[in-house]
Structures are given as structure tokens and as C-alpha cells.
Amino acid sequence: MRIGEFSRRVGVPIPTIKYYLRQGLLSPGSLTSPNQATYGPHHEHRLRLVRALNGLGGVPLARVRAVLKEMTAPDATTLGVLRALREHETEPDQKPGPDYDRARTAVLESFARRGWRTSPDAPEVRKLIATVLASRSLGHAELATAALNAYAEASEHTARGEARYIAQGRDPRDRAERLVMAALLGDALQASVRRLALEEAVRTTRAPGGSV
Amino acid sequence: MRIGEFSRRVGVPIPTIKYYLRQGLLSPGSLTSPNQATYGPHHEHRLRLVRALNGLGGVPLARVRAVLKEMTAPDATTLGVLRALREHETEPDQKPGPDYDRARTAVLESFARRGWRTSPDAPEVRKLIATVLASRSLGHAELATAALNAYAEASEHTARGEARYIAQGRDPRDRAERLVMAALLGDALQASVRRLALEEAVRTTRAPGGSV
Numbered sequence: 122m123r124i125g126e127f128s129r130r131v132g133v134p135i136p137t138i139k140y141y142l143r144q145g146l147l148s149p150g151s152l153t154s155p156n157q158a159t160y161g162p163h164h165e166h167r168l169r170l171v172r173a174l175n176g177l178g179g180v181p182l183a184r185v186r187a188v189l190k191e192m193t194a195p196d197a198t199t200l201g202v203l204r205a206l207r208e209h210e211t212e213p214d215q216k217p218g219p220d221y222d223r224a225r226t227a228v229l230e231s232f233a234r235r236g237w238r239t240s241p242d243a244p245e246v247r248k249l250i251a252t253v254l255a256s257r258s259l260g261h262a263e264l265a266t267a268a269l270n271a272y273a274e275a276s277e278h279t280a281r282g283e284a285r286y287i288a289q290g291r292d293p294r295d296r297a298e299r300l301v302m303a304a305l306l307g308d309a310l311q312a313s314v315r316r317l318a319l320e321e322a323v324r325t326t327r328a329p330g331g332s333v
Numbered sequence: 334m335r336i337g338e339f340s341r342r343v344g345v346p347i348p349t350i351k352y353y354l355r356q357g358l359l360s361p362g363s364l365t366s367p368n369q370a371t372y373g374p375h376h377e378h379r380l381r382l383v384r385a386l387n388g389l390g391g392v393p394l395a396r397v398r399a400v401l402k403e404m405t406a407p408d409a410t411t412l413g414v415l416r417a418l419r420e421h422e423t424e425p426d427q428k429p430g431p432d433y434d435r436a437r438t439a440v441l442e443s444f445a446r447r448g449w450r451t452s453p454d455a456p457e458v459r460k461l462i463a464t465v466l467a468s469r470s471l472g473h474a475e476l477a478t479a480a481l482n483a484y485a486e487a488s489e490h491t492a493r494g495e496a497r498y499i500a501q502g503r504d505p506r507d508r509a510e511r512l513v514m515a516a517l518l519g520d521a522l523q524a525s526v527r528r529l530a531l532e533e534a535v536r537t538t539r540a541p542g543g544s545v
Contacts, residue, residue, distance in 0.1 A: 132428060166471065173467045203532060216344060237533045245525035252521040255385045259378065261514045264498050265522075268515070271494050272523050275487035276530035282483050284534035286476050300535065302473045303480070307527055309464040310477075311484050313457035315519055318488035320415060321449045322496035323512065 124150070127160040131168050138168070146171050146186055170298070178305035180206065192297040202297050206304060224253040231269050235277065283307065336362070339372040343380050350380070358383050358398055382510070390517035392418065404509040414509050418516060436465040443481050447489065495519065 128135045141147045147167055150158030167189075174180045174188060184205070191205040225241075228249045232239045239246065249269070256265035283303040290296030340347045353359045359379055362370030379401075386392045386400060396417070403417040437453075440461045444451045451458060461481070468477035495515040502508035 169467070169471050173471060177464060177467055203528070232529065237529065238536065239529050239533070243529065245529050248525045249522060252389060252518060252525075255381070255389055256514065256518055259381050259385060259510075259514065261511070261518070264495075264511070264514060265518060267494060267498070268491070268518055268522050269526070271491040272519070272526040273530065275491055276523075276527045277534070279480070279483040279487055280527070280530035280534035281538070282479060283476075283531055284538035286479070287535060288538050298471075299473070299476070300531075302468065302471065302476060304528065304531060306464060306468055306473070306477060306480055307484070307531070308524055310461065310480050311488075311523055311527060312520055313460045313464075314481070314484040315488045315492070315523060316415070316516065317444065317449065317451050317455065317457050318485065318492035319495055319512075319516060319519070321451065322489070322492035323499060324450065326493070326496035326500050 122160055123157065124160065127164065127168075131165060131172075133168060133172065141168070141171060144182065144186070146182065146189070170301075173305060174301070177309045178206075180305075188301065192301060193294055195293075202300055203304065206301065220254060220257070221250065224250045224257070227266060228253060228269065231273060235273060237273075279307070334372055336370065336372065339376065339380075343377060343384075345380060345384065353380070353383060356394065356398070358394065358401070382513075385517060386513070389521050390418075392517075400513065404513060405506055407505075414512055415516065418513060432466060432469070433462065436462045436469070439478060440465060440481065443485060447485060449485075491519070 122130070124135055124138060128138055138147065142149060147164060150160045150164065152158050170189070171182075171185055174185045175182055180188060188202070188205045191202050194201075225246075228246060229239070229241055253262075253265045253269065256262060287296050287299040287303060290299045334342070336347055336350060340350055350359070354361060359376060362372045362376065364370050382401070383394075383397055386397045387394055392400060400414070400417045403414050406413075437458075440458060441451070441453055465474075465477045465481065468474060499508050499511040499515060502511045
């Protein structure tokens with residue numbers, strides 16, 4: 122198909138498609154004349170992937186390129202793809218001290234009890250420590266600890282389903298795409314579903330004395 | 334305490350504190366001389382709340398003010414606070430059509446089966462529809478449907494714990510703060526915990542033929 126039809130089909134404006142082509146996020150179409158190119162299902166899939174990473178997942182375009190490269194490498198590995206996916210995420214400042222050490226121990230112990238082989242230096246661990254510290258400083262330590270365990274329990278279950286879906290991919294490239302989709306879709310779905318579940322649970326759990 | 338000690342204690346630079354004061358995000362300290370003010374535990378708590386909303390929760394400062402106002406209103410309600418919290422979130426473009434209607438029905442039915450009284454017009458519902466559509470357009474419809482149900486199931490459980498924590502608050506204002514903390518902390522914790530759980534699940538679920 123020509124660029125006009127390509128644009129309508131995917132719902133992405135032509136100038137944006139041209140920008141992605143210049144940035145190397147899409148491979149060029151097949152030239153049918155010196156200034157006319159056609160695009161096929163491979164381009165369409167790739168464009169949707171770029172939009173999903175950038176739009177749904179909030180991955181900056183510069184990082185989208187690195188993720189796509191990692192996903193389509195002949196020796197793609199799970200950890201490599203997950204690393205590329207999270208490299209754009211900023212990390213909170215950390216203030217070392219006894220509070221920090223206590224929060225770090227609580228986070229790592231909660232994973233060790235489940236038998237997870239989580240690296241103590243993973244960026245996610247540092248984020249969790251920052252979250253636990255913020256919660257404690259506001260007097261909600263109890264909530265942070267309970268929530269950490271509840272979320273680990275719940276995620277263990279959903280992650281197993283996602284891992285099965287990934288393992289069913291027909292080749293490493295397909296499995297890499299499934300992994301990225303599971304990670305991104307999960308982020309997008311989970312945030313909205315959680316908010317609705319909280320709204321529903323608050324509705325049915327009345328405070329002893331009235332509003333909120 | 335004076336502003337210097339206040340700043341060190343909370344780890345927020347003095348110019349930032351002054352900016353928050355000018356913006357009305359913090360109430361002025363008590364004047365001990367024409368140009369010297371002191372700050373107490375109430376200021377400290379409020380400052381930590383501003384930082385948690387803005388830093389952890391990614392809520393823009395202009396919106397932080399509205400959330401704080403809603404939280405501390407004498408007639409604060411759960412839905413009002415949740416609404417103020419999410420008003421800054423941008424909504425995806427929606428393309429009406431049969432695909433859209435199918436995705437919408439799938440999302441709403443999955444909640445109706447659980448007995449949730451979710452409004453079909455909630456911004457979260459529109460986001461979920463966009464996510465399901467993006468997933469389908471990439472050939473991962475199966476993943477989206479399975480994940481939606483798995484996340485609803487998991488969230489139901491964690492939300493009940495959070496709702497109990499909220500209901501235990503001593504007054505409407507405390508309950509409003511607990512609600513905001515549960516929503517924000519949950520977002521921050523869940524995203525990191527999910528990623529680590531996925532990493533662990535992928536480690537233990539090997540693909541039949543090798544890498545990823």
C-alpha cells in the first residue's frame with residue numbers, strides 16, 4: 122500500500138510516519154518509482170509496535186529504537202530486552218542511612234521469602250526502597266509493608282500466566298515481542314484496573330463514621 | 334524549627350520550599366520576627382505529602398494543589414479525591430467503530446461479571462479499551478483478554494486490604510490521606526514488583542527451544 126493508505130490504516134499522520142522513517146524506527150518501503158514507495162504488513166506491525174511502546178508504554182522514541190534493536194537481535198535475551206525497556210526510567214535520589222538500610226532489608230527479604238532471585242542492585246529495588254521510605258516518612262509504614270507483600274503475591278500469579286504466553290512464541294523474535302507486550306500491556310492495564318478495584322472496594326467498605 | 338533545619342530534615346532545598354510557599358502548597362510558618370518564621374510537624378507532613386504526590390505519583394504541582402484541597406475539604410468524598418487525583422492524566426484518542434465497540438464490551442463485561450459498579454464513562458475504562466485495541470492490532474488479543482481478567486482478580490484482593498486500611502482512619506481527613514497514599518503507593522509499588530515478578534517467572538519458564 123502507498124503511504125496515504127498506510128497512514129489511514131494505522132491512524133498515524135503521514136508527517137509522523139516520515140519522521141519515524143528518517144529516525145530509522147521504520148525501514149524504508151519498497152520503491153515503485155523514484156519517489157513512490159509501498160508498505161506491507163511488516164511495516165504496519167512495526168509501526169504499531171513503535172506506537173504501543175511510545176504511546177502506551179511512555180517509552181521515549183530514542184529508547185524505542187534501542188528496545189526494537191534488542192528485540193530483533195538474533196541473540197535476544199529476556200534480561201537484555203527488559204534492561205533496554207527500563208533504561209529510560211529515572212531513578213529516585215537515595216539518602217543512605219539506617220532508615221534506608223531498614224527499608225532495603227524489608228524489600229529484599231520480602232522477595233527472598235518467595236524464592237525470587239532478584240538482584241539487590243536492580244533499579245526496581247531502588248525504586249521500591251524510595252517508595253517504602255516515602256510512605257514511612259508520612260506515617261504509613263504499615264500500608265507500605267502490607268502492600269509490598271500483597272502486590273508480590275498477586276504479581277507472582279499474573280506473571281506466571283504471562284511467562285507461559287511468552288514461552289509459547291514460535292521463535293526468539295516472537296518471544297521477545299511477547300515479552301515486551303506483556304511488560305507494557307501489564308503496566309497500562311494494571312494501573313487502570315487497580316484504580317477501579319480500589320474505587321469498588323472503598324464503596325463496599327464503609328468507614329465506621331461516614332464520608333470517605 | 335527554622336527554614337534551614339526544616340529543609341535539611343525533609344531533604345528539600347530552601348528555594349523549593351519558598352516556591353511551594355509562594356504557590357500556596359504550604360501554609361506560611363509562624364513569624365517569630367518580621368523576617369523569620371518557624372515550621373512545625375504539620376508543615377513537615379504537608380511538605381512530604383507534596384513531594385510524594387509530585388515525585389512518586391507524578392502529579393503536576395498545579396494538580397497537587399487541587400488534590401490537597403479536595404483531601405482536606407470538610408466534606409471530602411472518596412470519589413472527589415480519586416477524581417482530583419486522576420484529572421491530570423491524559424486520555425488516549427479513541428476511534429469509534431466495531432473494533433472499539435467489541436473492546437468496550439469485553440472490558441465492561443469483565444467488570445460486570447465481578448459485580449463491580451464501574452461507570453462505563455470512567456477515564457480508566459477508556460484507557461483500558463485503548464490498551465486492548467493496541468494489543469489486538471499487534472496480534473496479541475489473547476494476552477490482553479487474559480491479562481485483563483488476571484489483573485482484575487489480583488486487584489480485587491489487594492484493593493480489599495487497602496480499603497480496610499482506609500476505613501481505619503480516625504476521621505474523614507485521615508481517611509482521605511490514606512486513600513491518596515494507597516492509590517499512589519500502589520501505582521509505584523505495583524509497577525516495580527510486577528517487573529521483578531515477570532523477570533522471575535520468565536527465568537523459571539523456559540521456552541521449548543532456547544533463548545528469551
